[in-house]
């Protein structure tokens with residue numbers, strides 16, 4: 001794991017009223033290009049006493065996700081920027097320590113958007129009860145959480161069906177590895193690209209991909225032409241850039257693209273030109289659909305039933321890379337852009 005230890009400081013806030021010390025990661029400057037440890041600070045705070053209507057939660061796992069990089073920039077985007085000097089936010093799963101509400105009791109397991117900190121207080125509407133029966137609870141950040149739901153929603157968005165040949169980039173990551181497994185369960189032929197031979201082996205041997213290749217060893221288009229000479233029906237894009245360009249070349253007439261992410265550009269300081277072969281959209285009458293998982297929240301029950309069912313039946317793997325300690329969270333986050341994770345990158349809070 002990247003060594004990206006952040007400096008620790010104590011706040012000098014006036015209201016020091018309990019003896020619970022919580023450490024949290026704050027954004028202290030906006031990254032230019034690849035984030036560095038200097039953009040963050042690990043700060044200790046003392047929690048105030050719990051008030052009526054509040055729940056005190058200790059986080060057990062927190063998520064680091066590529067989209068958080070966009071929130072570190074200034075300016076208007078589809079998600080609000082993180083504020084400087086404030087703790088970062090993100091998915092987390094934790095245990096209720098104390099509750100002054102009817103809805104939750106000590107011992108309950110809950111998910112929230114209060115990641116990047118060890119403890120927090122919240123109102124019931126900011127928490128979602130999950131079952132302790134599924135272990136480790138980090139699965140609610142992976143297959144049964146936001147990234148699993150993104151994979152599921154992406155396949156539904158372009159109506160992936162058994163006869164499709166689907167190519168997934170970033171295939172060994174959180175979204176990609178679930179998208180590929182779900183596509184296999186639908187009966188598709190599945191091709192994936194990833195950044196190392198270890199990842200390629202994982203895709204072939206553990207996730208059931210028909211074909212997987214390391215996009216770093218030779219030109220992507222060359223590898224696709226070799227592996228799928230008759231082309232693909234669906235491209236699930238997690239990467240953008242050169243990968244999207246190669247996919248546009250090998251998509252068949254009436255092919256579909258799930259525009260899920262573009263991680264190859266998240267740290268670029270200047271916008272890059274689009275694919276040089278975009279005219280394929282016209283000549284092949286392609287469809288490209290943008291995906292935001294939050295648009296699918298009204299179908300969460302359906303997702304939990306279908307994907308949870310596969311998971312409980314042992315048909316779906318929740319692969320994860322676990323980094324231990326909040327002081328390692330920044331390194332885990334940066335590691336996403338260096339391909340350090342196999343499956344979902346999570347931080348276990350000790």
Ligand SMILES: NC(=O)c1ccc[n+]([C@@H]2O[C@H](COP(=O)([O-])OP(=O)(O)OC[C@H]3O[C@@H](n4cnc5c(N)ncnc54)[C@H](OP(=O)(O)O)[C@@H]3O)[C@@H](O)[C@H]2O)c1
Nearest residue numbers: 066150173174175194195238261262263264291292293339
């Ligand atoms: N639209 C939505 O609602 C939504 C929701 C969640 C996630 N997403 C997007 O989905 C994508 C995957 O997210 P995730 O959470 O599953 O992350 P992830 O794939 O688990 O982790 C990121 C992976 O991206 C690859 N990568 C990093 N830099 C790259 C580059 N320059 N070129 C090619 N690959 C690169 C690395 O794998 P390699 O070793 O293979 O390079 C790395 O392990 C991201 O683009 C994310 O923003 C979208």
